[in-house]
Amino acid sequence: MEASRTTNTGNFIKQGSILALTSIIVRVIGMVYRIPLANILGDEGNGVYSAAYEVYNILLIISSYGMPMAVSKMVSAKCEQKKYKNAYRIFRCSVLFSMFTGGAAALFVYFGADMLEANFFSKYHGIAIPLRVLAPTIFIVAVMGTFRGLFQGKKTMMPTAVSQLFEQIVNAFVSVAAAFFLMRGHSDSPEKAAWGAAGGTLGTCLGAVTAFVILILIYLLYRPVIKKQEQRDAASVKETLGMTYKLILATIVPIVLSQTVYQLSGIIDVTVFNMAMGQKGYDAQEVSTLLGVYSTKYRVLVNVPIAISTAIASSMIPGLVASMMKKDIKEVHHKIRSAVRFNMIIAFPSAMGLSVLAIPIIRLLFPSSDYVLGGTMLMTGSACVVFYALSTVTSGVLQSIDKMNLPVIHSLISLILHVILVYVLLKYTTLGVFALVVGNVTYPMLVCYLNGRSVTKAVGYREDVVKTYCIPFLASCVMGVVTYGVYYGLFWLTSRIYIAIVPAILAAVAVYFAVVLKLGGLNRQELYEFPMGRRLSIAADRFHLLREEER
Secondary structure, three states, X not given: OHHHHHXXXXXXXXXXXXXXXXXXXXXXXXXHHHHHHHHHHHHHHHXXXXXXXXXXXXXXXXXXXXXXXXXHHHHHHHXXXXXXXXXXXXXXXXXXXHHHHHHHHHHHHHHHHHHHHXXXXXXXXXXXXXXXXXHHXXXXXXXXXXXXXXXXXXXXXXXXXXXXXXXXXXXXXHHHXXXXXXXXXXXXXXXXXXXXXXXXXXHXXXXXXXXXXXXXXXXXXXXXXXXXXXXXXXXXXXXXXXXXXXXXXXXXXXXXXXXXXXXXXXXXXXXXXXXXXXXXXXXHHHHHHHHHHHXXXXXXXXXXXXXXXXXXXXXXXXXXXXXXXXXOHHXXXXXXXXXXXXXXXHHHHHHHHHHXXXXXXXXXXXXXXXXXXXXXXXXXXXOHHHHHHHHHHHHHHHHHOOOOHHHXXXXXXXXXXXXXXXXXXXXXXXXXXXXXXXXXXXHHHHHHHHHHHHHHHXXXXXXXXXXXXXXXXXHHHHHHHHHHHHHHHHHHHHOOHHHHHHHHHHHHHHHHHHHHHHOOOOOHXXXXXXXXHHHXXXXXXXXXXXXXXXX
């Protein structure tokens, strides 16, 4: 039984790792192409681009951003019961549902772009242009999410991973090229920055089209399997359309609301920042520039390691749903523990690394901009990586165990306190844009606390604080000291960032995992659940890193 439990957990960790690795590659590609894009657009154009994306994200979330997770949960539950006809009926109904909601949101953005600019984003001149380019993307991504949810519900992350990779590659090339040519073509226009932002959003649209085509092709290849499973399912009672849509709404609405509340924090931050800084005498261009630095040089970078937690949460849901249906609480605890521990093993060193190497990273990636301001933001707010990782996984746990409303309530409570805190800091202190950085840390911190308390209450789960949090934190501190010494030592000798930063990162990885293993943060069985776990175990034995009792 224990071996089976470990195998199942290792499978979702490995599936999650596939998606996590792809997500990191996608984020790295995103960072790489954002460098020339940011340099082409300038800080003002980046402000317009970021504000347009805030609108796009909130409407995408409201329409059907939670569809992959919702479809995954529903399909995995029905497949666990061998009710394949109902599982695929849910998928088909979800496609129609997302076409309706995504289409409505796309039409609203396209025809309401001028209204949004006039009433909410007047400081971002010409923002209606990139918004109209983003409008069809909302429809495409909404429908595409149902296909990703189907495959995730079948416990395979590969279609999602492949489609995401090609989506980002197309996005990168088109965004940079389109931004360059559109800005050059409108060089005399007062809306030059907005046209550049529209070029960036065109890449997003064509990338989504590419990913959707790939998923359709994979689905057509998988369709014979679906037909066979439906033919074998002769016993289950076919659910009515009313029952199916009722289940879809009951599942997706709490997920969408939870995501909407999170995304609202970004919209509200922009609005409050514009208002407060305007009252202090800052002009529109200064405000847009500061927001451009915050969104491009801080949030983009911290989102790279956060992608891991999102991937693990997505891969965890089908298995956790199955364990809950079997009422195997020990297996539920084991899967939660593995997901949380895996995330913390990655999140702590990621946060420390971003903090210690903040200014060199920003200076290397964005040499033509204010790397000191961006680096200081990253140094100050890198702790958000840990809290977002934990809040994402615990929200996924609550959604998997049918406590769908709790993440919404927790996010709403955190949002209210977040808005109050950011407003007070902006109005009564001189923190300026750093008030947004502080808020970006405190918001997920409160969500973590509320989610953790609810998980404990719902399934009686209690975390091993020492192994899960203390050991990764201590190992990260040791790693941070070594990384700082290696980087600045080599930089003093060579005066070259790229020569100093690579050995510093390699030293960081080696030192961190050596200290984690020496302190007993991972045992052999837990190491096996990692990707290439057995090879890691052999390497650990060679250097005598595993404790004697684990050998």
